[in-house]
Amino acid sequence: MGDAVLLDRPDPEAGEAAWDGYLHLRDNPAGVTRDLWHHEAGCGAWLVVTRNTVTHAVEGAELAEAAAREGQA
Amino acid sequence: MRFSALKILREGLSGNRGWTPHWRDPAPKAEYDAVIIGGGGHGLSTAYYLAKNHGMTNIAVLEKGYLGGGNVGRNTTIVRANYFLPGNSEFYSHSLKLWEGLEEDLNYNVMHSQRGLINLFHSDGQRDAFARRGNAMINQGDDAVLLDREGVRRMLPYLDFEQGRFPIHGGLYHPRGGTARHDAVAWGYARGADSRGVDLIQNCEVTGIDIEGGRVTGVQTSRGPIRAKKVGIVVAGRSGQVAAMAGMRLPIESHVLQAFVTEGLKPVIDHVVSFGMGHFYISQSDKGGLVFGGDLDFYASYAQRGNLPMVEHVMEAGMTLMPMIGKAKVLRSWGGIMDMTPDGSPIIDRTGVEGLYLDAGWCYGGFKAVPASGWCMAHLMATDRPHEAAAGFRLDRFRDGYGLMDEEGTGAQHNLH
Ligand SMILES: Cc1cc2nc3c(=O)[nH]c(=O)nc-3n(C[C@H](O)[C@H](O)[C@H](O)COP(=O)(O)OP(=O)(O)OC[C@H]3O[C@@H](n4cnc5c(N)ncnc54)[C@H](O)[C@@H]3O)c2cc1C
Numbered sequence: 071m072g073d074a075v076l077l078d079r080p081d082p083e084a085g086e087a088a089w090d091g092y093l094h095l096r097d098n099p100a101g102v103t104r105d106l107w108h109h110e111a112g113c114g115a116w117l118v119v120t121r122n123t124v125t126h127a128v129e130g131a132e133l134a135e136a137a138a139r140e141g142q143a
Numbered sequence: 144m145r146f147s148a149l150k151i152l153r154e155g156l157s158g159n160r161g162w163t164p165h166w167r168d169p170a171p172k173a174e175y176d177a178v179i180i181g182g183g184g185h186g187l188s189t190a191y192y193l194a195k196n197h198g199m200t201n202i203a204v205l206e207k208g209y210l211g212g213g214n215v216g217r218n219t220t221i222v223r224a225n226y227f228l229p230g231n232s233e234f235y236s237h238s239l240k241l242w243e244g245l246e247e248d249l250n251y252n253v254m255h256s257q258r259g260l261i262n263l264f265h266s267d268g269q270r271d272a273f274a275r276r277g278n279a280m281i282n283q284g285d286d287a288v289l290l291d292r293e294g295v296r297r298m299l300p301y302l303d304f305e306q307g308r309f310p311i312h313g314g315l316y317h318p319r320g321g322t323a324r325h326d327a328v329a330w331g332y333a334r335g336a337d338s339r340g341v342d343l344i345q346n347c348e349v350t351g352i353d354i355e356g357g358r359v360t361g362v363q364t365s366r367g368p369i370r371a372k373k374v375g376i377v378v379a380g381r382s383g384q385v386a387a388m389a390g391m392r393l394p395i396e397s398h399v400l401q402a403f404v405t406e407g408l409k410p411v412i413d414h415v416v417s418f419g420m421g422h423f424y425i426s427q428s429d430k431g432g433l434v435f436g437g438d439l440d441f442y443a444s445y446a447q448r449g450n451l452p453m454v455e456h457v458m459e460a461g462m463t464l465m466p467m468i469g470k471a472k473v474l475r476s477w478g479g480i481m482d483m484t485p486d487g488s489p490i491i492d493r494t495g496v497e498g499l500y501l502d503a504g505w506c507y508g509g510f511k512a513v514p515a516s517g518w519c520m521a522h523l524m525a526t527d528r529p530h531e532a533a534a535g536f537r538l539d540r541f542r543d544g545y546g547l548m549d550e551e552g553t554g555a556q557h558n559l560h
Contacts, residue, residue: 072396072558073443086542094394094485094541096557098383100445123397123445 166337181378182206184215188517197525200340207348211329223320230535238515251331260320380480382503407431421460487560
């Protein structure tokens with residue numbers, strides 16, 4: 071479901087530039103990226119998958135909830 | 144060298160020894176008035192119209208691989224002007240008109256074939272939406288005909304009209320829609336630009352963009368630095384990376400779109416048929432191969448190949464719609480890198496850097512845009528003002544929300560297009 075920057079939501083008062091960056095702008099890397107996946111047909115969990123956009127190799131996955139909590143700590 | 148029937152006849156009778164290369168292979172000069180990064184369809188057409196419409200001939204196209212090796216040679220070649228919203232509809236209408244005069248203009252056979260495009264619908268609600276779209280197309284000056292089920296059956300008798308999931312209620316017929324030969328479009332523009340003095344420089348990867356005091360001064364490349372007063376970024380799926388060289392982050396995510404072709408068959412499919420509900424569309428090439436595809440794989444990718452779930456999905460949709468193709472053998476499948484924007488519409492605009500321009504965000508529909516995109520990008524680069532047909536393709540429309548284009552009615556969010 072897109073770049074895992076989505077877990078890093080700015081403060082509501084952070085201003086237009088921060089929200090534009092969060093909603094629309096992307097690093098769009100050729101190489102290792104972290105994106106959000108929804109296990110739609112299974113357990114319904116949200117995952118952060120570390121993945122290579124050039125080779126399609128999957129390097130790791132963790133629950134989005136855990137990733138988000140780490141991000142805040 | 145001009146192509147003509149007489150020339151072909153003469154060459155045919157004299158062993159085809161008189162054909163010459165279609166363009167030169169020059170070494171890069173130290174400085175140009177303008178350089179265009181990317182030798183795909185859009186980069187080449189931009190160069191052509193800069194030279195032809197604006198008299199700018201001291202310019203170069205820098206291509207990291209070979210001309211036409213990107214998406215312009217990987218797409219399924221559909222050319223149409225059946226857009227609904229202002230902003231898009233006048234632009235694609237302009238593009239289709241350019242297509243209709245392209246072969247004469249370029250003196251090049253791009254095999255533009257207006258065989259007609261039919262978008263199928265499967266419910267009353269969809270019929271209403273298509274009737275409205277058809278009216279928008281007619282108001283724009285283009286053509287559209289609403290077909291009922293019998294009308295579709297007369298044109299496409301081989302469809303399975305009674306399938307349970309998506310019974311066919313009718314279709315929107317766009318007679319001027321069709322296909323073209325994709326590489327010929329790149330070659331034709333390349334030859335046209337070259338013959339007007341444009342340097343087409345292949346195997347030349349841009350690795351940096353030089354900026355001094357907010358103004359672009361040139362580029363760094365794998366073949367050395369090149370100074371330029373103006374620089375256009377026209378690199379489709381690689382837009383994010385090249386823009387990053389100028390310190391920009393773009394509203395673009397690169398995704399993979401797959402396509403398929405079968406062995407050559409006798410003519411069976413006379414039109415372009417689009418089955419939106421199933422995510423499937425098909426046409427038959429002049430060589431006889433059935434060329435078809437579906438939707439994005441829906442994850443960010445630079446791999447130029449997709450995965451099997453989408454392959455299966457596309458094959459299933461094809462079999463649902465037209466079981467007769469079941470025996471055709473798929474020869475090849477491939478993928479291309481799509482520069483997806485949040486609202487599914489492109490960008491042709493200035494950037495925050497003076498003299499640096501961006502043409503990007505073509506998503507999965509940029510082949511038909513090649514003529515008008517080049518036309519409008521050339522206008523922008525030459526005059527520093529947007530062309531009226533592309534004035535809506537602003538880079539900042541996402542930030543302020545003003546002028547967003549929501550062609551598919553899905554909102555302006557990544558991963559919905
Ligand atoms: C499977 C598939 C089906 C499609 N079907 C259709 C269709 O039916 N109809 C339609 O209208 N559109 C279709 N499209 C979309 C269309 O092909 C693209 O939108 C369009 O070709 C993109 O523009 P382009 O031709 O300029 O891109 P490209 O041909 O990709 O050109 C970009 C060029 O930039 C070069 N480049 C990148 N980085 C650098 C650098 N750093 N330095 C120098 N050069 C660089 C690349 O090598 C490349 O040659 C399809 C695409 C795919 C993949």
